[in-house]
Amino acid sequence: MSDHPTGIKRWLFTTNHKDIGTMYLWFAFTMLFIGGAMAMVIRAELFQPGMQVVNPNFFNMMTTLHGLIMVFGAIMPAMVGFANWQVPLMIGAPDMALPRMNNWSFWILPFAAIMLVAPMFIGGDFMAGQGPAFGWTFYEPLSGQYDKLAFFIFAVHLLGFSSIMGSINIIATILNMRAPGMTLMKMPLFVWTWLITAFLLIAVMPVLAGVVTMMLTDKHFGTSFFDAAGGGDPVLFQHVFWFFGHPEVYIMILPAFGIVSQIIPTFARKPLFGYASMVYATAAIAFLSFIVWAHHMFTVGMPAAGELYFMYATVMIAVPTAVKVFNWVATMWKGSMTFEVPMLWSIAFVFLFTIGGFTGLMLGVVPVDFQYHDTYFVVAHFHYVLVTGSLFAIIAGVYYWLPKWTGHMFDIRLSKIHFWVSAISVNILFFPQHFLGLAGMPRRIPDYALQFTEFNQISSIGAFIFGGTQLLFLYIIIKCIKGGDKVSDEVWEDAKGLEWEVPSPAPYHTHATPPTVK
Amino acid sequence: MSHAEGSYYLPELSHWPLVGSIGLFLATGGFAYALIYGIDGALGNMTVSYIGLAIVIFMLFGWFGTVIKESMAGKYNSQVDTSFRMGMMWFILSEVMFFAAFFGALYYMRNFSVPWLGGAGNNAMTNAILHEGFQAVWPTNGPANVGGDYKVMPATGLPLWNTIILLTSGVTLTWAHHALKAGKNSQLVLGLFLTVVLGVVFLSFQVYEYGHAYNDLNLKLTTGAYGTTFFMLTGFHGFHVFVGATMLIVMLVRAMKGHFTAEHHFAFEAAAWYWHFVDVVWLGLFIFVYWLI
Numbered sequence: 001m002s003d004h005p006t007g008i009k010r011w012l013f014t015t016n017h018k019d020i021g022t023m024y025l026w027f028a029f030t031m032l033f034i035g036g037a038m039a040m041v042i043r044a045e046l047f048q049p050g051m052q053v054v055n056p057n058f059f060n061m062m063t064t065l066h067g068l069i070m071v072f073g074a075i076m077p078a079m080v081g082f083a084n085w086q087v088p089l090m091i092g093a094p095d096m097a098l099p100r101m102n103n104w105s106f107w108i109l110p111f112a113a114i115m116l117v118a119p120m121f122i123g124g125d126f127m128a129g130q131g132p133a134f135g136w137t138f139y140e141p142l143s144g145q146y147d148k149l150a151f152f153i154f155a156v157h158l159l160g161f162s163s164i165m166g167s168i169n170i171i172a173t174i175l176n177m178r179a180p181g182m183t184l185m186k187m188p189l190f191v192w193t194w195l196i197t198a199f200l201l202i203a204v205m206p207v208l209a210g211v212v213t214m215m216l217t218d219k220h221f222g223t224s225f226f227d228a229a230g231g232g233d234p235v236l237f238q239h240v241f242w243f244f245g246h247p248e249v250y251i252m253i254l255p256a257f258g259i260v261s262q263i264i265p266t267f268a269r270k271p272l273f274g275y276a277s278m279v280y281a282t283a284a285i286a287f288l289s290f291i292v293w294a295h296h297m298f299t300v301g302m303p304a305a306g307e308l309y310f311m312y313a314t315v316m317i318a319v320p321t322a323v324k325v326f327n328w329v330a331t332m333w334k335g336s337m338t339f340e341v342p343m344l345w346s347i348a349f350v351f352l353f354t355i356g357g358f359t360g361l362m363l364g365v366v367p368v369d370f371q372y373h374d375t376y377f378v379v380a381h382f383h384y385v386l387v388t389g390s391l392f393a394i395i396a397g398v399y400y401w402l403p404k405w406t407g408h409m410f411d412i413r414l415s416k417i418h419f420w421v422s423a424i425s426v427n428i429l430f431f432p433q434h435f436l437g438l439a440g441m442p443r444r445i446p447d448y449a450l451q452f453t454e455f456n457q458i459s460s461i462g463a464f465i466f467g468g469t470q471l472l473f474l475y476i477i478i479k480c481i482k483g484g485d486k487v488s489d490e491v492w493e494d495a496k497g498l499e500w501e502v503p504s505p506a507p508y509h510t511h512a513t514p515p516t517v518k
Numbered sequence: 519m520s521h522a523e524g525s526y527y528l529p530e531l532s533h534w535p536l537v538g539s540i541g542l543f544l545a546t547g548g549f550a551y552a553l554i555y556g557i558d559g560a561l562g563n564m565t566v567s568y569i570g571l572a573i574v575i576f577m578l579f580g581w582f583g584t585v586i587k588e589s590m591a592g593k594y595n596s597q598v599d600t601s602f603r604m605g606m607m608w609f610i611l612s613e614v615m616f617f618a619a620f621f622g623a624l625y626y627m628r629n630f631s632v633p634w635l636g637g638a639g640n641n642a643m644t645n646a647i648l649h650e651g652f653q654a655v656w657p658t659n660g661p662a663n664v665g666g667d668y669k670v671m672p673a674t675g676l677p678l679w680n681t682i683i684l685l686t687s688g689v690t691l692t693w694a695h696h697a698l699k700a701g702k703n704s705q706l707v708l709g710l711f712l713t714v715v716l717g718v719v720f721l722s723f724q725v726y727e728y729g730h731a732y733n734d735l736n737l738k739l740t741t742g743a744y745g746t747t748f749f750m751l752t753g754f755h756g757f758h759v760f761v762g763a764t765m766l767i768v769m770l771v772r773a774m775k776g777h778f779t780a781e782h783h784f785a786f787e788a789a790a791w792y793w794h795f796v797d798v799v800w801l802g803l804f805i806f807v808y809w810l811i
Contacts, residue, residue, distance in 0.1 A: 005531055009531060011532075011535050012533070013531035013532055013533050013535075014531060015528065015529050015530065015531065015532060015534065016709070034541060062712075094525075094526055094528060095526075095528050097601035097604070097605075098527055098601055098602075098605055100529055100532045100534065100535055100581070101535070101605070103532065103535040103536075104534075104535035104538055104539065107535050107539040108539050108542065110541040111539050111540070111542070114543075115543070115546070115547055115550075123631065148554050150549070150550035150551075150553040150554050151547070151550045151552075151554070153550070154546035154547065154550050157546065158542060158543070158546065161542070165610050166610075168605050168607070168608045168609060168612075169603075169605075171608055172601045172604040172605055173601075175604060176600050176601050176604060177526070177601075200610045202608050202611055202615070202616050203611070203612075204615070205612070206612045206613065206615040206616035206618075206619065207615055207616070207618065207619045209616060209619075210616050210618075210619025210620055210623075211619060214619075214620075214623065214750075216553075216737075217746075217750065220553045221739055221740075222739060222740035222742070223523055223739060223745075223746040223750065224660060224664055224740075224742045224743050224745075224746045225623060225746055225747075227660070227664075228631070228635060228660070228661070228662035229660050229661060229662035229664055229742075230659060230662065230665075230742035230743055230746065231627060231631065231632050231635065231658045231659060231660035231661070231664075231742045231743030231744070232631060232660070232743055233626070233627070233630070233631035233634075235631070236623060236626050236627070236631060238624060239622075239626060240619055240623065243619075243622070249676060253702070303639060303640075374693075412712075419778060424659075433808065485789050492800035511526075512525070
């Protein structure tokens with residue numbers, strides 16, 4: 001007699017946080033491969049100068065959909081998947097606060113993804129590139145030229161709707177469902193980072209909805225938001241978009257900080273160094289994220305006072321971020337370190353994310369940005385923070401909690417191969433892009449001058465290895481779900497936290513009676 | 519799973535979220551299709567969109583109906599009540615931010631883009647070469663006189679009346695709330711009824727105002743920056759008044775059925791918060807869209 005519903009209804013109609021978390025994670029994984037396949041097309045085309053694989057419009061569509069799918073389809077849903085699985089377990093709650101709405105937040109996503117990708121296949125020649133091809137930032141007035149813009153706009157509306165409901169649920173869960181004794185300052189750091197992330201999402205997703213609504217009315221109803229002839233301004237689009245867009249990048253990295261802050265203390269066998277400062281640093285980063293947006297627009301022709309203000313505000317972000325990096329390092333310092341697979345990914349995260357942070361600092365300086373703007377340096381920067389930052393933390397989190405979810409240990413030998421091949425190939429992939437950018441290669445261009453050939457070829461080879469290696473990750477996960485060595489409730493030696501006190505695999509319903517936290 | 523008395527209520531399987539997702543998908547996808555391919559497209563005008571909308575409305579009835587039944591059956595303890603309250607508060611914050619985007623656009627146009635088109639800052643040559651003779655004043659329909667000559671909507675007259683109406687509706691609603699807390703159900707019903715009436719009068723006045731703007735003032739959605747911000751801000755606000763009034767009508771029906779007690783009436787408070795939020799947005803509109811021009 002099973003303790004949970006079975007068949008297709010279990011997944012379609014579920015109100016269980018673990019089922020919904022699982023669906024979020026599989027959705028994200030699927031989108032990671034779809035977005036990854038698009039990245040492979042990009043790197044194949046850039047393997048040589050000249051046009052080989054696809055036509056320019058198709059290439060532009062690949063960069064556009066790769067970015068949108070990875071941001072909205074892979075990284076964000078994966079983080080929400082972790083929140084669904086782990087937040088109730090970690091705070092001793094029986095489930096999420098609003099279980100039916102939780103299901104709705106998930107089930108909007110596949111429909112939004114269909115609406116985003118379907119225009120690729122509607123009408124005309126597939127290889128001509130029928131989908132959106134204006135870059136993931138969909139700047140006006142270029143995006144306003146796209147005839148099927150309305151599908152894209154409503155896809156964004158649906159994604160935003162899903163994110164807002166998911167965030168409301170996470171906040172209500174964290175603030176209202178904690179076990180007795182789990183005071184705010186005793187919460188695991190992953191829970192703290194998600195509380196702050198959810199606040200950011202509720203504050204900025206409606207602004208994204210606003211800006212795409214302006215695009216819709218400009219295109220189909222004759223308004224003049226982004227049209228200078230009527231008194232509007234295309235730059236207005238960039239301001240409103242980046243008011244959403246900058247907090248958005250912290251939405252993708254703060255939960256990653258949280259995951260790594262759970263893993264490093266476990267394998268350093270020391271409590272997190274400076275827990276309170278980590279909480280305050282997270283809040284400070286979130287606050288600063290609202291007042292730095294125009295550093296994405298230094299070359300658009302802002303008044304000098306604006307450039308200076310946004311530069312100073314931007315480099316201030318380095319302070320709380322450095323607090324975090326030093327805290328992770330200080331946690332490891334003189335710890336009884338062991339290097340299990342989640343720890344390997346976390347250490348790689350600290351090291352490689354910091355590289356991405358430093359290049360971000362460079363880009364935050366106005367006169368330097370004039371040189372780097374819209375070059376491959378920018379591409380290298382944000383892939384270091386999003387791939388070796390967010391994605392590495394997601395993979396670390398999967399390896400950390402997978403034994404708790406399945407009750408089995410994953411294949412350690414294969415997962416170490418997965419780590420080392422990924423960690424090396426990702427640097428082969430993205431590190432040369434710094435040099436390409438410094439030498440002046442523009443981003444979002446399917447063809448390039450001859451002198452960029454070698455670094456592009458190295459980068460493409462790294463891309464194919466990195467992309468292919470993730471198939472190994474899929475195999476490791478499926479193998480772990482199907483079987484493997486049984487793990488204890490604690491899983492990792494002396495792991496701390498409520499999630500390690502429930503059985504492995506975690507039963508369908510946990511903490512029906514709240515545990516008491518001392 | 520059985521639920522012990524007093525524990526947090528965890529619902530069983532529910533099909534409403536999936537129904538809602540399908541409804542939203544058809545409503546938005548069908549609308550996008552009609553916008554792109556014209557209302558004579560192969561899928562036939564707005565039919566798909568209306569079907570989706572009908573499914574969403576069906577879902578809202580079904581889902582809220584389920585929640586009301588569960589609430590009346592006493593399944594929700596005070597902790598569940600707190601979750602609902604938090605949900606509504608954070609939802610209203612998201613609505614505030616949605617309006618902030620449009621108020622931000624208005625602010626940007628009035629303080630930056632229009633003055634720059636008129637040559638402010640280091641834009642003297644832009645003005646001289648691209649928009650010769652364009653004077654930066656607000657309101658404006660831009661250097662190209664988009665939509666043709668128009669007249670400004672004055673703040674006195676209907677907009678002022680609408681301000682008084684909405685503020686009064688806030689008072690009647692608070693009166694109803696006090697009655698609810700004091701257990702006077704007939705006074706609650708009367709207060710809600712008056713609030714709904716004031717909301718409907720507000721919306722009727724706004725419809726009349728739009729007709730006046732289109733027919734007499736040549737002020738349209740397509741009238742450059744002024745028409746854009748005027749109709750988008752007041753239009754979205756009007757839509758929110760419609761949603762808030764719908765909520766209040768549901769509360770009125772429930773109050774007449776005696777659903778609310780002095781202790782247990784989250785739904786009423788949620789609708790009231792929403793109404794007050796809509797009220798505050800209107801004050802911002804009255805000041806920045808109608809008055810300060």
